[in-house]
């Protein structure tokens with residue numbers, strides 16, 4: 001096929017559950033490509049000599065490589081290519097902000113002057129991963145000789161799981177310590193079922209267990225045992241404890257009943273399955289009107305969960321404008337389709353309640369955009385005299401999370417930034433303590449799944465070199481060398 | 488899995504459990520708690536560690552049956568197991584020799600009070616304990632508290648044991664008799680902690696209370712357990728559960744405990760439908 005013909009193929013739209021129906025269930029919204037659809041979509045890729053898309057992907061997946069395999073109908077090969085760089089493609093295909101990464105730089109999108117018309121890289125990735133899962137046979141990795149090196153991984157989110165998956169294949173003895181009763185981190189307790197089915201996450205964890213990774217649940221490092229003990233008893237340690245500290249707005253009335261953090265709302269809904277209450281034991285507050293404050297993925301997840309919990313009105317209140325919302329485009333689009341109302345350029349300044357202490361409304365002030373601030377986005381400025389009360393039964397605060405302070409606070413040997421992130425060497429993930437590495441949201445602050453996995457990948461390689469050589473100083477140089485050797 | 492090694496009824500709806508949990512026992516200090524989940528799809532509920540035995544690798548919990556989870560647990564027997572126990576959590580009590588400590592416990596609150604009183608005694612303090620209950624059969628751990636206290640005073644609402652009256656009456660009486668207290672530690676129903684704190688503030692006795700707001704994770708991740716202390720928002724699970732009683736906004740905390748009450752009733756009704764078991768009494772209690 002000639003490039004001009006390929007350019008003429010329209011993007012293959014993935015079928016989705018009808019918005020009117022899906023707000024009454026928690027099943028996944030996109031329904032997946034059929035093999036035929038995937039093969040048509042794969043035809044759109046030009047197989048560029050200099051594939052910009054690879055540079056747009058934080059873990060440098062050979063994108064034209066796996067797309068070519070799909071086009072040829074060789075899905076097994078496609079999976080193989082994907083998994084060389086990405087341990088969790090079923091997750092990333094669903095939750096990566098593709099429009100800012102791989103698809104943002106795809107030449108097809110460029111040619112059409114519309115990134116949403118780029119090759120549907122994420123959807124193809126999702127297709128391959130799902131295809132593999134449906135086959136039900138996961139390849140067992142080749143036998144490797146045991147190194148007898150013990151590795152502890154603190155936190156079972158995407159960063160920690162990636163390190164575990166990589167290091168077990170090098171023959172190390174790997175144990176993941178997880179505070180909750182299940183692993184997956186935000187993939188499990190944060191991102192809702194309708195966006196990332198929990199069975200997918202569980203399949204990945206079962207696989208890791210099958211290939212030898214040990215999991216210790218309900219184990220809060222720093223509380224169940226001191227961090228120092230874990231460090232002493234292991235040859236290397238990876239800290240991937242995420243950004244679990246919820247921020248509040250610090251406005252009057254924030255402790256009223258019916259005001260809760262996104263973390264609490266989503267944890268109750270997802271991890272504790274409150275959407276099946278009273279079959280499951282954990283309740284979740286319900287209301288006819290629910291306001292969610294914030295403009296990121298977390299806020300969209302809350303607003304859409306609220307609809308599924310029976311809210312008649314679900315409102316997003318965000319102090320900036322739509323272009324500045326950090327959420328993935330697809331999430332904003334889905335939220336809108338489902339009837340979430342967007343009250344942009346509005347900011348809560350006070351919450352009001354009744355005499356039993358329940359919230360009844362939020363006092364909002366209108367905002368306008370001023371000059372760009374430190375983040376490069378135009379700064380929202382309150383318009384004096386524009387205050388008004390918006391009635392509500394529930395208000396969810398989804399304005400961001402900070403690095404989880406538990407491990408750094410109980411282990412002062414670790415150097416941290418003034419906002420609480422663990423300081424690491426960017427190439428290797430080494431912290432200020434020899435033998436201890438870190439990555440993911442505990443380093444970056446609330447970021448993305450793929451960046452957490454990228455960190456995990458890099459740290460795993462450095463950890464393996466450290467474990468085999470005992471070298472700590474200039475470990476990054478050693479890595480460069482060994483990569484050159486591989487080439 | 489955590490096996491129930493021992494189970495004993497201490498009073499109506501109050502049960503002591505010893506459970507296998509060596510990881511939790513290893514580093515636990517007085518004042519800390521655990522989150523337990525007793526079945527798949529179960530709720531995570533916080534319970535104070537009343538005691539641990541490191542040799543046996545066991546922990547002791549004393550639990551009052553008040554709702555679905557605690558009632559379900561009470562149906563379990565020695566040899567059964569529960570899937571999840573996470574901890575120890577929370578900041579340990581600051582144990583120090585201050586002189587004369589008055590330990591005030593009410594109802595199930597005597598369970599978390601016991602290890603603290605014991606540690607205070609071991610640190611060389613004189614310990615006076617005031618234990619309050621609605622009536623005699625609801626009084627728990629009397630013998631154990633006697634063993635770690637120089638003096639124990641008991642008050643009951645109906646006068647069935649000790650003095651008829653409230654723990655605050657007993658504090659007043661002791662102070663009138665000329666007792667000087669350097670520290671008060673108070674654990675019990677929120678309303679009792681509130682009134683003890685109001686009294687000790689007037690009397691100028693520094694007071695520690697142990698708060699019991701609704702928790703989910705217990706690790707500082709959800710903010711569900713937030714309480715206002717000294718005008719600032721604190722997360723009880725990581726900043727507490729013990730706080731300066733003179734600084735706590737008790738009215739807010741008591742209101743917040745009701746957040747899920749209508750749902751808890753539904754859970755209980757669902758459970759009694761499910762099992763057809765005797766829950767009417769508890770349902771009635773909740774309806775009050």
Ligand SMILES: Cc1cc2nc3c(=O)[nH]c(=O)nc-3n(C[C@H](O)[C@H](O)[C@H](O)COP(=O)(O)OP(=O)(O)OC[C@H]3O[C@@H](n4cnc5c(N)ncnc54)[C@H](O)[C@@H]3O)c2cc1C
Pocket residue numbers: 095096097154155156157158159160177178179180183184185186187190191192219220221222240241242243244266297298301328404406407439440441442446447448449450452
């Ligand atoms: C609601 C929500 C929606 C999101 N949507 C997207 C999206 O669409 N796309 C995207 O790319 N990103 C999204 N993100 C961000 C993304 O989920 C995170 O960036 C990513 O999960 C970070 O991975 P991590 O492994 O660093 O940490 P986490 O996923 O936070 O995992 C950390 C793990 O460590 C455990 N832990 C913490 N402390 C301890 C301790 N002391 N001992 C033992 N274990 C501990 C925690 O229980 C947790 O399991 C979203 C985040 C949220 C909250």
Ligand SMILES: Cc1cc2nc3c(=O)[nH]c(=O)nc-3n(C[C@H](O)[C@H](O)[C@H](O)COP(=O)(O)OP(=O)(O)OC[C@H]3O[C@@H](n4cnc5c(N)ncnc54)[C@H](O)[C@@H]3O)c2cc1C
Pocket residue numbers: 520530531532533534535536549550551552553554555556557558595598599698699700701702703728744745748751752
């Ligand atoms: C730090 C701490 C230590 C505690 N120690 C003990 C103890 O040693 N012994 C004991 O009997 N009880 C203790 N509690 C209280 C215990 O957690 C509740 O009684 C229990 O959660 C009730 O659960 P349920 O499902 O049986 O009842 P439900 O019907 O769900 O609730 C009954 C009442 O318990 C409270 N409650 C409900 N869910 C929670 C929750 N997730 N977290 C906290 N409170 C909740 C509410 O006030 C509610 O009205 C402690 C609480 C805290 C926060």
Ligand code: SF4
Pocket residue numbers: 056057058059060061063086092093096098101102103121122125450
């Ligand atoms: S991992 Fe994310 S950024 Fe990389 S190719 Fe897949 S969807 Fe794109």
Ligand code: SF4
Pocket residue numbers: 044045046047048051052053054063064105106107108119121
């Ligand atoms: S940039 Fe687009 S067209 Fe080019 S190889 Fe990548 S996906 Fe294919």
Ligand code: FES
Pocket residue numbers: 701702703704705706707708709710711712713722723724725
């Ligand atoms: S219980 Fe979630 S922060 Fe305290």
